[in-house]
Amino acid sequence: MHPSHKLKIKMKNQPVTVPAIAKRKNSGEKITALTAYDYSFAKLLDSTPIEILLVGDSLGMVSQGHRNTLSVTLQDIVYHTQCVNKGAKRALVVADMPFMSYQVSVEQALTNAGILIQQGGAAAVKLEGGGRIVNQVNAIVEAGIPVMGHVGLTPQSVHQFGGYKVQGKNFLDSKQIKQDAKDLQKAGAFSLVLEGIPEELAAEITIDLKIPTIGIGAGSKCDGQILVTHDLLGFNPDFAPKFVKRYAHLSDVVQNAVIDFIEEVQNEKFPGPEHTYNMKKGSLKQVKNDR
Ligand code: KIV
Numbered sequence: 001m002h003p004s005h006k007l008k009i010k011m012k013n014q015p016v017t018v019p020a021i022a023k024r025k026n027s028g029e030k031i032t033a034l035t036a037y038d039y040s041f042a043k044l045l046d047s048t049p050i051e052i053l054l055v056g057d058s059l060g061m062v063s064q065g066h067r068n069t070l071s072v073t074l075q076d077i078v079y080h081t082q083c084v085n086k087g088a089k090r091a092l093v094v095a096d097m098p099f100m101s102y103q104v105s106v107e108q109a110l111t112n113a114g115i116l117i118q119q120g121g122a123a124a125v126k127l128e129g130g131g132r133i134v135n136q137v138n139a140i141v142e143a144g145i146p147v148m149g150h151v152g153l154t155p156q157s158v159h160q161f162g163g164y165k166v167q168g169k170n171f172l173d174s175k176q177i178k179q180d181a182k183d184l185q186k187a188g189a190f191s192l193v194l195e196g197i198p199e200e201l202a203a204e205i206t207i208d209l210k211i212p213t214i215g216i217g218a219g220s221k222c223d224g225q226i227l228v229t230h231d232l233l234g235f236n237p238d239f240a241p242k243f244v245k246r247y248a249h250l251s252d253v254v255q256n257a258v259i260d261f262i263e264e265v266q267n268e269k270f271p272g273p274e275h276t277y278n279m280k281k282g283s284l285k286q287v288k289n290d291r
Helices: 018-022 039-046 074-087 106-120 131-142 155-161 171-187 199-208 250-266 283-289
Strands: 031-035 052-055 092-096 124-126 147-152 191-195 213-216 224-227
Touching: 039 052, 039 074, 052 074, 074 092, 074 106, 092 106, 106 124, 106 131, 131 147, 131 171, 147 171, 171 191, 171 199, 191 199, 199 213
Parallel strands: 031 052, 031 224, 052 092, 092 124, 124 147, 147 191, 191 213, 213 224
Antiparallel strands: none
16 A cells, blocks of 8 residues: 555645745645655655655765765765656755855855756755855855755754754854844745754744745754654664654664575575576476587
8 A cells, every 4th residue: 555545645746846845834734855865765755745855965974874974075966866866756856065065156056056957957956054155045046046045953064063963052043043044035045954953943933934944853843844764764773863753663674684585595495486487398308418
């Protein structure tokens, strides 16, 4: 049975667009988004009513095994966006702009955003940061490329934060994050990821903005939620931050399946007759006689 049987919301078959996401503000229906890095996952996720697939630079940690997202390159994101785009026929594909692909200048940001759209096939790009990148956001939007903003605990600034720490807990920090959110809206962002901030601050920003907010570690009051798919599915038993809910424990499923495979190979139970090809009648005799 299709997994959406559990949902009250009907699966919409038409492609999800940027204006459709923007319109969801105050609609009462939450936006749902997940990360995707490859064709198989994108196809599977796209067969559910999930609306946004983010080719996040979290792929640096999840797929490439790095300690942070800083070494992910534009070419990495282009490649993974191409793979995701082949599997996503309905969900909106958003490509992350990796570290140092937009910070240097407006021109650099515009060129690289264009590459993610032209070569990767993304429908929109996401940039981390607030006031300091509004010129870049403005130029990208002016060029007709939709921008998703991202403020709060922005992982590309991990060294500046001194680790992955919740941001905006005190008045001055929360004021700055709120200002960043407003600046991004003014610069033309169509939606905004709020990451790693207190629920109260996320709620304030969500009420204040006309564009939808999508939270991760930002409580329940945002207009939508995003998670890293591998976290939601429980691929890494060692990674269990407070904001993640594991809806499955796929690490157990994968390990058990592999152990079953090893045992069956050792016991000569696999491959069985149902997995085995046989020669045409009489051919074996001919082969033997041919020795
Ligand atoms: O890179 C990423 O996956 C992200 C989301 C967690 C928001 O930026």
